[in-house]
Amino acid sequence: MTIQTNCINKTQYPMVTVNLKKLYHNAKITVDNCKKSSIKIAGIIKGCNGIAEVGRTMLDAGCIQLGTSRIDQIIDLKNSGMTDTEFLLVRIPMISEAEEVAMYADLSLESEISVIKAINKACSKFKKRHGVILMADLGDLREGFWNKHELTKAAIYIENELENIDLKGVGTNLGCYGSIKPNTKKMEELSDIAQIVESKIGRKLEIISGGATSSYPLVLNGTMPCRINHLRIGEGILLSYDLKEIWGLDMNSMYQDVFTLKAEVIEVKEKPTHPVGEIFIDCFGRKPQYEDLGVRKRALVAMGKLDFALDDKIFPRTCGVRVIGSSSDHCIVDIEDCSENIAVGDILEFDLSYPSLMYLTGNRYVNIRTI
Incomplete structure (x- = not known):
């Protein structure tokens, strides 16, 4: 027996609503604050699982890229029409997804040369280029090169041997696993790594990515070193909860109810x-x-x-x-x-x-x- 049901037009709960005007306000303030320190923002949308309207609003407010941790979200957003958006994959790619990364992501955070080689090979197949940011582990003990000499060797190898990979810069992540607090000393350490890499490859790096929302307080209190020119901010724009409740910052200019x-x-x-x-x-x-x-x-x-x-x-x-x-x-x-x-x-x-x-x-x- 087939049971037929009528389609009822009703509101479904539980529901999460997103106020895009308030989101734009938060993103614009964040972008403008960072712009004063010559820092560009990748709007990170993994915290809301890649909601397309959230990404578009961040871009409208001045974020230069969208970042997420799942290649599937990037694929969905590209297929939804966001073909001109620059996408940053913020989780180290699986080697098994090298072809998807080459096809859909514009940049990725990297710490394994074998994965970068696989992406380079896939780029050759699809006639694509891909940008990488080499990650330095500065003590939080999640992703990144622990041995800075190995990071430098990887940078030289990418620069000279991989024809489809562009070495865009270096970066770090703090506070997500080891709970290490970003501070001026850590950012200066990253700046020193960038300088060493630049001396070896004979050119300036485009991106020195100083972390995520947890690094943003250094911008607000004026202690971010001048070489840091890129941050990956999600929670600070989406909610601004941590900055107020954990960091004790005055976030009255931001909406916590997006x-x-x-x-x-x-x-x-x-x-x-x-x-x-x-x-x-x-x-x-x-x-x-x-x-x-x-x-x-x-x-x-x-x-x-x-x-x-x-x-x-x-x-x-x-x-x-x-x-x-x-x-x-x-x-x-x-x-x-x-x-x-x-x-x-x-x-x-x-x-x-x-x-x-x-x-x-x-x-x-x-x-x-x-x-």
């Missing part, structure tokens, strides 16, 4: 705050601890860890609403102290941080809408 998570209430009840019975493990194999605050009013919201992953990375906008936990598909919020009368069917709004934005926009069950 992205809004909206989700529907599916139950409102008064219940105990401590589970009743023998506590074992939750659905994720953990044994949580609970504080007994007596019976309180709470609401179930139709979203869960499948959507946003981390309970402490979504922030209710309604005063008096507090996230107290979640399972795969349910989020539990305390509403006892909320002055508003929250009922089943109401839509609650949440601010986001980088992790929750990343998970939500990559989830096919979450509706993405630009406004």
Whole structure:
């Protein structure tokens, strides 16, 4: 038996809305601030999983490139009509995707000469050229050459031996794995590496890429060395949450509500705050601890860890609403102290941080809408 269903035109929750005017404002301020220090910006869109409208808005605001960590996102954006955009692949490419990188990405961050050789070979096949930025590991212990002599050797090899590869520059990444704070000393170390490479290849490098959003405070406080001329900024434009909450910077000129998570209430009840019975493990194999605050009013919201992953990375906008936990598909919020009368069917709004934005926009069950 075939069951037929009528297509109902309705709003689907959970939903993430993107305010493009506010996004443009954030991007323009960031671009203008960096321009004062002769720094150009690659707008990084991996945090929102490559939403095309976000990328276009960053370009309109003055970003010179778009960057993401997944070649599939670049392919999708190219196929959507963004054929004239310069795309930077910000994760070291897999050697197995060398042909896709050669065909679709204009530049990539690199740390393995075998991968660069494979891209060079693919470029020959497709009659393409590809730019590379050699990454130096300055202590964060993620990607990059640890031995600076090896980086210099790689630069000389690329410059002289690989006919389809353009050595665009050197770069680094800090703060993403080892939690190493970008500072003037680290940026000067990168500048020194650039100078050594330039002396060996006999020309100036086009790009000295000083990192991501975590390096942007050096621009704002005027301590970025003059040789740094490129940053890869995503979170600082998309949310500006980290710069305010972690770095303690005054971000009143920036919008922190470019992205809004909206989700529907599916139950409102008064219940105990401590589970009743023998506590074992939750659905994720953990044994949580609970504080007994007596019976309180709470609401179930139709979203869960499948959507946003981390309970402490979504922030209710309604005063008096507090996230107290979640399972795969349910989020539990305390509403006892909320002055508003929250009922089943109401839509609650949440601010986001980088992790929750990343998970939500990559989830096919979450509706993405630009406004």
